[in-house]
Amino acid sequence: MVTTRRRSTAPAETPVFHSRAEMVYEQLKRDVADFKLVPGDRFTENELSERLGVSRTPVRQALFRLQQEGYVEVLFRNGWRVLPFDFERFEQLYDLRMVLETTAVQRLCTDETKIDRALLEQIAAIWLVPAAERSTDIRQVAQWDEEFHCSLVAAAGNAEMTRVHRDVTERIRIIRRLDFTKQARIDATYEEHAKILRAIQRKRSDPAVMLLRAHIQTSQSEVRKITLHQVHLARAA
Structure with missing residues (x-):
């Protein structure tokens, strides 16, 4: 079977981020969608800060946003966890x-x-x-x-x-x-x-x-x- 490359129906655009928190938010959503982070995975803000090369402030802001959307939850004194599928x-x-x-x-x-x-x-x-x-x-x-x-x-x-x-x-x-x-x-x-x-x-x-x-x-x-x-x-x- 031959694999062909065809033009996407959506225009290719370079994402423009207005803040580091937005960049972190989009990256973490991609990580969940691409199964780099799966339900049950645990991590800390420091781990994400080091991996993404940003301070903890934008990481925390992004995580609170993802928490509101039902993707992650905060664990008391124990970092964060990707929530199970609802x-x-x-x-x-x-x-x-x-x-x-x-x-x-x-x-x-x-x-x-x-x-x-x-x-x-x-x-x-x-x-x-x-x-x-x-x-x-x-x-x-x-x-x-x-x-x-x-x-x-x-x-x-x-x-x-x-x-x-x-x-x-x-x-x-x-x-x-x-x-x-x-x-x-x-x-x-x-x-x-x-x-x-x-x-x-x-x-x-x-x-x-x-x-x-x-x-x-x-x-x-x-x-x-x-x-x-x-x-x-x-x-x-």
Whole structure:
């Protein structure tokens, strides 16, 4: 199987940080999403300060922010700990994602006035390809999958819906990436995305929504099967 490199549907941007605390915050979120930090891991502010090359003040500010978002907790006189996954919260976020994406797909099939056709063409160029041209890069496919769903919502032309969906996407990213640790799931994602896109292109609203709903439900089902052992395996992969 040949791995191809295709242009991302999202513009490449160099992140601009307005403070060291923001830089630390973004780095720690990436560490959690990339399984460099997994549920149960413990660390101190001094350890992070040394690793990131900053003082304890921005580290503490970033950690308090992550604490408010439910990623970490402070341990009395014993540093910090990455919190276990809150699966009930993930279930609720997946339900919200389902509502937003199915609504967007219905609009893509029926409303011609606000649809961003160029955006749809960009994701079609990634997913409607022969099997031999599919990527086998787990990280790349995970990123493209996220962009696929965000682009479907964005292409529907509702800025507020797009904003809420991107917030949901960011909050489920940590658990969602575990869906791409097996090649079978990558292959299935290509097939399912292609069917959804073809249904949208043909303006077949009901089949498109049905396919999308089944696709999200499958991913949600995989999330339910995730164990801490699988998280550690993902970090080691």
